Amino acid sequence: MNAAALTALVDRWRPETHTFHLRAGEMTPTLQDVSMILGLPIQGEPLCMNTASDGWRGQMEDLIGMAPPTPEDPKEINPAGASFSWIRTHFRECPEGANEDTIRTYTRVYLWYMLSRTLFADSGGKLAHWCCLALTVLEHPWSWEQRHLPTSTGR
Incomplete structure (x- = not known):
């Protein structure tokens, strides 16, 4: 696990909008992102x-x-x-x-x-x-x- 990258993401997380504020703009994790990360199906x-x-x-x-x-x-x-x-x-x-x-x-x-x-x-x-x-x-x-x-x- 890359601790520096994780810390950078935590610093850029905005709980009010549930988004990451990055140089390229805002990023919101989608259901598909969560499914891929956790290995949980989204159909069924x-x-x-x-x-x-x-x-x-x-x-x-x-x-x-x-x-x-x-x-x-x-x-x-x-x-x-x-x-x-x-x-x-x-x-x-x-x-x-x-x-x-x-x-x-x-x-x-x-x-x-x-x-x-x-x-x-x-x-x-x-x-x-x-x-x-x-x-x-x-x-x-x-x-x-x-x-x-x-x-x-x-x-």
């Missing part, structure tokens, strides 16, 4: 899911076999996800001689952890949101293309 079935947090623990248990415990105090903030420390405690290392399902679970959690720490980080930097787990279902060829759903015009 779109990833659409309900992001309401109702039932997130059950969905998390379906995907990785467990979920963080419910807080004992009902007034305590209950984020829809797992703290990074909880993930590290329960999935630090895949057991030696694990079967294929266990390896798949640990792989899914690792990808969830990495996506949540890098691409989809929360503002506090402590939580892996449960919705990112759906991105780790590798058996399904999700498309990363942004599709606009028809909206009702009220006519």
Whole structure:
């Protein structure tokens, strides 16, 4: 990795407009750029899911076999996800001689952890949101293309 080039790009990034300001003009990364860099397809079935947090623990248990415990105090903030420390405690290392399902679970959690720490980080930097787990279902060829759903015009 070229640290000087990376630093130069960071210095020229404008978060207000989501563009790089270069000598030749402005440059905006496109969906195709992201697809090439990350190796993610942009054609196929779109990833659409309900992001309401109702039932997130059950969905998390379906995907990785467990979920963080419910807080004992009902007034305590209950984020829809797992703290990074909880993930590290329960999935630090895949057991030696694990079967294929266990390896798949640990792989899914690792990808969830990495996506949540890098691409989809929360503002506090402590939580892996449960919705990112759906991105780790590798058996399904999700498309990363942004599709606009028809909206009702009220006519």
